[in-house]
Amino acid sequence: MTIVLGTPNADGMREARGVLREWQYDGAPMQLHPGDIGWNYRFGTAETAAVVRTWSRDGRLLAVGMLDSPTVLRITVAPDAFRDEDLARRLVEDLSLPERGVLPAGAVSVEAPLGLLLHDLLTEEGWGLDEPWTPLFRDLAEAVEDPGARIERMGAEQAQDFADVLRSAFNTSRPTRDYWHAMTAGPFSADARCLGACDDQGNVAAVVTVWSAGPGKPGLVEPMGVHADHRGRGYGRAITLAGAAALREMGSSSVRVCTLSSNVGGVATYRAAGFEARPEIGDRIRKA
Structure with a gap:
């Protein structure tokens, strides 16, 4: 056929x-x-x-x-x-x-x-x-450890905080509060949760969006970011653990993410949150 x-x-x-x-x-x-x-x-x-x-x-x-x-x-x-x-x-x-x-x-x-x-x-x-990129995986058969930070589920009222953290984390001006509204209005949004890790003053220091593929299936972290003002304080590990715990509650069997191998800090953060690094992979390229 x-x-x-x-x-x-x-x-x-x-x-x-x-x-x-x-x-x-x-x-x-x-x-x-x-x-x-x-x-x-x-x-x-x-x-x-x-x-x-x-x-x-x-x-x-x-x-x-x-x-x-x-x-x-x-x-x-x-x-x-x-x-x-x-x-x-x-x-x-x-x-x-x-x-x-x-x-x-x-x-x-x-x-x-x-x-x-x-x-x-x-x-x-x-x-x-x-x-090269590094794929990272974590099994969710066992309960996820406490993240050690206050975690909030982010709703419409935190859309600006969500955008602010992503802009800072990825050094870009593109994310706006409209990102959150458009994403959550989409037909895939029932499979997602947006979470924020807060500092002692209640400011959102890190965010993650996690995506379920259904019970018994691996979930995905996409994206995770830490505000530049809060780097080096464990918020990346905390928000990643919170995301993994949320996926486990949603029935996911495991969680996965892939990041550039050159992003040494990102790889280290996921490993600190219990992810196992797998052999590197690379996109196929055709040069001009």
């Missing part, structure tokens, strides 16, 4: 969310998570649908991708289709031909889970590897 590339409508987004939830399991490599798309809803519903791509055969979704930017695609595949040759070759075609509407000509990158036949074919086509 022919493999069909699509950009989903509202119904298609619900279907994509459903299969992404199904495809998560504890032994899976780091891969696109429904929470990744949920976090993208901070840009708006129409904007998020416009950057999602799906590949299906005979009405069944086999792969889901999301453009993090016009030149960066994050993609994952149904567990039983990791070595599907027809799918892998179609993906290479769609990634290589700008007229297909996935990636433009020139320098681009693709994040895909290890084990895909796609990697072998991209290597044959001359694609290289970008800088």
Whole structure:
């Protein structure tokens, strides 16, 4: 059967969310998570649908991708289709031909889970590897230790605090209070919790958003940040522990996150919160 590339409508987004939830399991490599798309809803519903791509055969979704930017695609595949040759070759075609509407000509990158036949074919086509990332995982079978800080669940009244911490943590002017409102209005928001760790004066020092994929599935941390004024005081560990505990309450079996290996402080923070670092991975890149 022919493999069909699509950009989903509202119904298609619900279907994509459903299969992404199904495809998560504890032994899976780091891969696109429904929470990744949920976090993208901070840009708006129409904007998020416009950057999602799906590949299906005979009405069944086999792969889901999301453009993090016009030149960066994050993609994952149904567990039983990791070595599907027809799918892998179609993906290479769609990634290589700008007229297909996935990636433009020139320098681009693709994040895909290890084990895909796609990697072998991209290597044959001359694609290289970008800088390394470190995946980190924590099992949630046992109770999570006390974070040692006051933790609040963040609602609409804390939307500005949420944005302020992220702006400071990532040294960017982009996050606004509208991020929180748009994200929580999106169809993936029921799977999310936003938490804040407060200092002794009640100021929000760190924030995290965590995403469930359903009971018995791994959850995701995306994003976590500590305000620059509060770094080095344990708030990163505290808010990460709080996020892990929230996911356990929501039924998640484990929690995962991936950060650039060059972000030594970030890796150390997650390890301090009980995460285990796995072997490094790298995006596939095609140079201009």
